[in-house]
Amino acid sequence: MTSGNNGASTPEDDDPFGYLYADGQANGAQPPSGGGYGYPNSVNRVRAVGQRQYGQPTAPTAPYGQAPQQQGAYGQPNAHYAAPETLPGGATTSRQPVQGGGGRGRGPNTKGLLIGAIAVVAAVVIGIGVAMLGGDSGNDDAGDGGATPTASQSAEPSTSPSASKAAQTELPKIDAKALNLAPGVTTASDVAGAAADGGVYVAGLNNVGASVTWTVDGIPEAGVYTLFAGYSVPGKDQSMTLTINGKVFGSKLNLGNFAAAAEGDYAKGWTQTYAYPSLNKGSNTISLSCQDGDQCDVLLDQLWLKAGQVKR
The missing domain is CATH 2.60.120.260 (Galactose-binding domain-like)
Structure with missing residues (x-):
């Protein structure tokens, strides 16, 4: 048994680095050029992401050291990817079209919100005023019947205890x-x-x-x-x-x-x-x-x- 070749020409026995050794080169190992490990008739198991398409011809692999050919121009749909919603039975999007003319969506009704806020503030102010007026009236009633006279009810103090x-x-x-x-x-x-x-x-x-x-x-x-x-x-x-x-x-x-x-x-x-x-x-x-x-x-x-x- 030698480096790079264990006897049987099976994908499991291929040494991906056999071409680096003398005995591997003697057995015909070459640097990878087609996507394989470098041995003649080796199994090509490496695929670029999105390259394999079931039921379609396999695109050729770029030579070693060269960039693979682009599948489409910038901004154009890529043949290897399609959005799920474009496929038959794919998921539907939740985005709904904006109603309204002119292609311009309507924002929140800020004028209505402002009017509502002013109405709330006015109601609070009126309520506080009514409460204050009611409190003054209650204090006056309590003072009239209470044991402690107010300043206006008190007689002028005498200068003598007698x-x-x-x-x-x-x-x-x-x-x-x-x-x-x-x-x-x-x-x-x-x-x-x-x-x-x-x-x-x-x-x-x-x-x-x-x-x-x-x-x-x-x-x-x-x-x-x-x-x-x-x-x-x-x-x-x-x-x-x-x-x-x-x-x-x-x-x-x-x-x-x-x-x-x-x-x-x-x-x-x-x-x-x-x-x-x-x-x-x-x-x-x-x-x-x-x-x-x-x-x-x-x-x-x-x-x-x-x-x-x-x-x-």
Whole structure:
């Protein structure tokens, strides 16, 4: 047995590389030129892809080292391949012809989509507006029946914790003749215009140490009150010391010429002033006195109280 030939000339025994050996060449092995292994009468088993056609003549194989002949020009159908749908009983394509004239397909109806989108947005906006209006109405109803008042329902806050109860209570008021007078202080009614009963007023306060005292009962609760004083001055501003429960309140009680009376005209000088002392619940002592440095040329006719901090 030699290289390239195993004895029997069968396709299975052909050595495809026998022509490369000396003993193979001696047995007639040649380089392949017709598609075989190179031996004489060897079986040609190699075919180009798409070359074999059943029931048709076999196309000649190109010589070794040369490109096979093209079966058709570029763009032309190849004889070795046919689309399945062109064969009898082949599959049909799913592509449908586009309906419409002019050979141009119609795209989606974008105008209709835009109109629909605008309608949806408008409906949402209207719904939100209706919900907001309905929510406001519900809040108003709840506020009317609720325990917590709204800002518009709340009363103006009092400047004193005693205002709520004291405002419902008539607070004390005193005329000049009921005041407790210090020695040297008297009452009179010579000057017209006093508001006290009978036109009586307190005189003689224009001396250091002169004073009037009011012991007031019935204060409903502790807090800040307004103390009013009715008086007259002779066309000049005056000031005296105010004492609440034994303690001096503020600097001085302002007894100004608010009536703008001419100097010396007591009858035209009747007016009133006020202060905001803190009082205890029940009984309190209020005193108006002439101390060193005070201006005490004053006629005093009344004292009265109001709840909270007010001006009239």
